[in-house]
Amino acid sequence: MQLVELLPDGTRTRLTALPSRSSGRYVPGSEPRQVIVQHDSGGDERMQLSVITIDDRIPYRLDELMPLVHDSRYLHGLEDVTETAVIYSTNRRNGVDMDVVVRELAGGEETVLYDDGGYIGAAAVSHDQQSIAITALSLQPASTTVFLAGRRSGRVTDPDEHAAHHDVAWSADDQTLIMSSNHGREFTAIVRVSEDGEQWQDLLAADDHDLHLSVSPDATAMVVGHHRDGVDELTIHDIDGTQRATVTLTRPGMPAVVWAPDSSRFALFVNAAGDPGSIFSVDARTGQVITVVDGRDQLPDDLELSEPTVHRVPTPDGEEIPCFVYPAAPGGDPRLAGASVLHVHGGPEAEANRIFNPVVQALSAVGITVLVPNVRGSAGYGKRWVSLDDVQKRLDSVADLAALHDWLPSIGLDQRRSALWGGSYGGYMVLAGVTMQPQLWAAGVDIVGISSLVTFLENTSGYRRAYREREYGRLDRDRDFLVKASPITYLDQLCAPLFVIHGANDPRVPLSEAEQITAALAERGIRHELRVYSDEGHGLAKRANRKDAYPAAIAFLSEILAQSPSCQPEDA
Template sequence: MAMGSGNPVIDKLLRLPAWVAFDVDGEGRVLAGSDESGSMQLVEIAPDGGATPLTALPSRCSGRYLAGERAVVVQHDDSGNERAQLSLLRLDGESRELEPLVHDPRFIHGLVDVAPGRIVYRTNRRNGVDFDIVARDLATGAETVVHGAGGTVEEFALAPDGRRAVTIAASHRLAMTDELYLVVDGGEPRLVTDPDEPAQYHSPAWLGPDGAALLVTTCRGREFTGLARFKPDTEAWSWLLTDDTRDLVGWPSPDGRLLLVMANDDGQARLSLHDAASGALHHALVLPGDAHQDGWAAFHPQPKPAWSADSRYVVLSYADAAHPGDVLRVDAAEGTVTVVASSGGASADAPVARPVAHRVPTPDGEQIPCFVYRSPAPADPALAASAVLVVHGGPEGQAVRGFNVLVQAFAAAGHTVVVPNVRGSRGYGKRWYSLDDKRLRLDSVADLAALHAWLPSIGVDPERAALYGGSYGGYMVLAGLAFQPDLWAAGVDVVGLSSLVTFLENTSAYRRAVREREYGTLEHDRDSLVEASPLTRVDAIRAPLFVIHGRNDPRVPLSEAEQVAAAVSANGVPCELLVYPDEGHGLAKRKNRLDAYPRVLAFLGKHLA
């Protein structure tokens, strides 16, 4: 049964709806997602602002318009198990029934691309581990394997001539490294990047009607990502747009004329439209938060921006400290931005805490980027001297200056909230995100101690500091309590890893293949995996622990939560394990968040009072 926090301001924050943008058509209709019903479901927003719900599935879903038809390809799973299935939803009739397209609940079928009469998806049905890229003709049902060379393939782009394609796969040897393959006339994929150079490649798109060049976001040969051209005929690379101090990410329009560019600066962003041939600036986009950020806003591209097939519009998902999620539509010709769906955001009776950026020194001479949140109207001012450190997942994620409901709830309760980007985080160059790889894992954990030592400088009592984190952030919570038991007063672990060894042994096979490149392999690095596992030092944990997990989690098995909760409880330390049977890797359903989050607030309020 859903609980309340007992505080109307916090209850309102926890119930704020969120919107995301999935697609837009040439008429300006937007395919969006809204969680107002309790989980993320598809809604179509008409040009005049009218909203029509499209799905009412038991779990969250996403989708794309099928080019040339009034239809949507829907991607959905079962209770968070992440085994995506694909269905067709026709919008030109009264029925809202899903027609199965690609269904086999044993495997993953993730939508990669849509085109007139065709979809492209990635699937691990061949062996449960490797992902192939498959094109499906919707009229005949005929399928063609575009990339069948194995690996964890994430992205695909077909050239206008239909003969050439590129695929991007995760390297299984190097952390945070991708490989780009060229496929010609359905032949064997050919690697066209250096497999020994740590570099990311993503958002590939062919330029111009002849597809003479490929545009891709990459950090090959650079510290930060930029926009590069690749010419398949000569295999020559050249730079279109770069910045020596921050990451640039780009999404070209389907006609190859325009380029939407995001510059990422310490968790905030600037968006602009450029000429895709010359890089010349067309429009600097004014986002809703710009008035507060001098041109920078907290936009974060999850999911990625989407262009209409005719290149007239692009839609974005927008969130800042005061808005859980809005949908923006950009008129590419005019450079104007329209809010087409809004979460409503903060109000006078539910004010939000806004982030203040800091750099925290470490004993080895590094600087940890972090944000500090304090509520302008805390429910209990006596809690201001307490701190909750919220550690992001990944480990290669990035905490940005967007809306995090628990950060806001913690701050509204009265806690000082510290949100760090410890070493290993994206957004600060390839050197920073490589500083925790494999046998450097405990260097990242040491950053927690540096943050703890810094707390008195912002008026926090170091004896009243707790850790909160999900996924890899949950690992960091458990590692902080186990390796630094004298520092932390409490911990909240959500779907976290308690042992790097048992995690790798029991996670889904397709996940193990990728995560070993980050943590180390069971075959060659077992000693360091044991050394860096919180379960190895579980007898040292003295702080009360709250553990939350989803029974269907395919990434971090429930056994990770069960074993640490059992061990901590056996040592006489207060520990509560909360398991949701209809969740996977995190809490996707509002009813479960409204049950769990007030309990977390009560737990921290009790132990940090």
């Protein structure tokens, strides 16, 4: 990913040409115009902050950036930018805990606003620029906590409550906070909260779905996303919750909102199953939509993308798994008719949305039906569902794979020719499926997946360990269960071919997780392929590496699924 400046008429100017992923924010009111760039090295996620000026030198290469906050031993997360300062989080104090720092752009003076430990998720500066609202992960399942630093300080929410708070913004008078929260409820609502956390007021709420939020810069309006089954429907409201307008889009998807500085309009980036990303400009009063970039223009005219249908898959214990089914393309390989791939998302406290996924579309194009489930433990379906896989319940989530396999004939699919694909936690699910349910799966593609929960927790980055232990279990207390829930424990049952992809610089799931599973495959003489990318981290960020890995993995699965593979463990 590189930074590109987009004018209202669609004119594009590339700003960066960096060797690794980047993101950035304008410095408001700067002249000449400047951008703060956040970038890492080879996917190591140790973000550094630099400055570029939009002038004749663009696009900027790595050695042309002006360093702002650089120390490659640590990560520095860009949280906010004002006309005079940059607010960032960093773990440079001890390599683990995240501090929040304000750095003056003119002289470089720094003020540490918060150094009380924890993992920072976001920070929002008050309108008077005297206080910051900080959102951090808590040690409760799928939960966050909000507190203030600066002129105002103190806890806003209870860190011991099982509740998630997101999209935090200040009211116009800086006396209260507006946020989305599932405090005291199943789904997130839009609420106003006093700075001491004592008074909570509902502005908008729904009984059956989450609400997302983006508040305008002047805090007079907000865009609300009504999230149902992997897509958002948008409405515009006054800050008290009164509805102004509905935003009508050509196709359902997941929109990201960026407000104009004067709060009169907002830009929408919308990613949909059949659209890799369109950009719109929306009138904040009327909801009128103007197309700036049609993402489908970058696709071949004759390319038909698969559109998913929404299903609920029953489980033996009475639950229902939300699942999106992408049908195989009509022009696919006839030998793959009836074959399927379960594509499992990462996280695990995340969700699969109905957005453009080139891997899913490519699998469909060759003739494979793709199932994209939100197994228990996924976000987007309420507080109860996201916590149904915590610690001792981990294997209930793995059991959902078997329930999905049982359901395949109901939509005309061949149970003998079904494979697993997943990255990160989805990679864990692939390895768990092929080792714990060996008779079900014909093959798997594991991308930066966990083969042992014990060695993963022992070797993952220190700043992540405590928050992963809240989900999987603690090494000092739950080791026996972590061993029981680890795919590597069941290697004697593994017989399915595996395609394994990993980045050498992965700070989350170390490369050793891939090496130990492929070593076991080699010892047992099971077909496998391991592709390690020296310039990648947790997943593949570079187009060249994706074009090398993904077509090879799809060809690997296609060859196996075109046959009637027989995979039975040795002791069957």
